[in-house]
Amino acid sequence: MANRLPFHLPLSSQTIEAAVTCIQSGGVLAVPTDSFYALAVGAFQPSALERLLAIKGGRERSPFPVLVGDVFQVESLAENIPDNALNLMHVFWPGLLTLVVPASQNLSPLLTGGQRTIGVRQPNDPRVCELLKHTGPLTGTSANRTGQRPAQSATDVQDQLGPDIDLILDGGSTPGGQPSTVLQVEPEIRILREGAIPRQKLQEVLIRDK
Numbered sequence: 001m002a003n004r005l006p007f008h009l010p011l012s013s014q015t016i017e018a019a020v021t022c023i024q025s026g027g028v029l030a031v032p033t034d035s036f037y038a039l040a041v042g043a044f045q046p047s048a049l050e051r052l053l054a055i056k057g058g059r060e061r062s063p064f065p066v067l068v069g070d071v072f073q074v075e076s077l078a079e080n081i082p083d084n085a086l087n088l089m090h091v092f093w094p095g096l097l098t099l100v101v102p103a104s105q106n107l108s109p110l111l112t113g114g115q116r117t118i119g120v121r122q123p124n125d126p127r128v129c130e131l132l133k134h135t136g137p138l139t140g141t142s143a144n145r146t147g148q149r150p151a152q153s154a155t156d157v158q159d160q161l162g163p164d165i166d167l168i169l170d171g172g173s174t175p176g177g178q179p180s181t182v183l184q185v186e187p188e189i190r191i192l193r194e195g196a197i198p199r200q201k202l203q204e205v206l207i208r209d210k
Contacts, residue, residue: 002162004154007032007169009127015169016134022167023135028052030143030157031131032171034124035096035179035196036150037157038067039165040138043077049110052139055164058146063113065098065180066120067140069132074120077137079104085185087209088202094124096180096196111139121180127171142179152176 005015022029023041026048030037039055041048043066052064068074071089074081078101085099103118112118121140122129132138142150143157151157154170162168182193183202191199 002030002158002165002168004158004168004170007127007171009130011127011130016131018167019131019169020134023048023138026051027166028055028164029167029169030151030154030161030165031128031138031169032125032154032174033067033128033140034094034175036152036174036176037143037154038138038140039143039161040067040135040140042135043111043137043139044108046108046110049108049139052141053110055161056141056144056146061113063115063117063119064111064139064141065182066111066118066137067128067132068120068122068137069129070122073132073137074101077104077107077118077120078102082185084189084206084209088183088185088205089122091205092197093122094129095122096124096178097121097202098180098182100182100184100192102186117184117186119182131169150176 029040041052098119098121100117100119103112144150152174154168178196181195181197184190
C-alpha cells in the first residue's frame, strides 16, 4: 500500500526527500494539481514510464503530458520551441493550458507515444511547482485507471490505486472541473481539447502576437 505524506507549503524536508527518492528510484507517486490528482514518474525514466502504462491500462501509444516547474524546464523536453508557444506560456502559465510542442529527440517513445511532439504544462499550484524544482519534469496524467473517474482526493487515489503506487502526497481535495485545454502549435495551430481555457482567449493572444 502506498505511503501517504502531507503536501502543504512550506514543503517539509521529509516530503521532498521522500518524493525525490521515489522518483529517482523509478517509483510512481500521486500529487494534487490545480484540477485533479496526477500520477507522476520521472519524464526521463523509461522503466518508470512502463510501470505507469501498466497502472493506467488501456493505453495504446498514447503520449503522457508532462508537468514542469517553470518555462526553463521545457528546454529539456522540447527543441525549436516556436515563438507563439513561448508567448502562450508567458500569458497562461501557470495554468490550465497544455502546449504540444516539438519533442526533444532523446525522449522515450513511451513518453511521447511515438510522436514527434510532447505536451507540457506548468500547473497553477505553488506546491507542485516547488516540488518540480527538486524532481525535474514529471508526468501529469490523471490519477485513475483508463476509463475511470479521475481522483480528486488522496483517499480517492488510495482506494483506486493504493496497492500499485509508492507514494501519495496528500494536499486535500482538488478543484476538479474542466481539464486543461490542449493546444498544438506545430505544424499548425490546432486545439486538440478545449478545456478550462476557452478558444476565444487563445485566439486573442495569438492574433495580438502575430
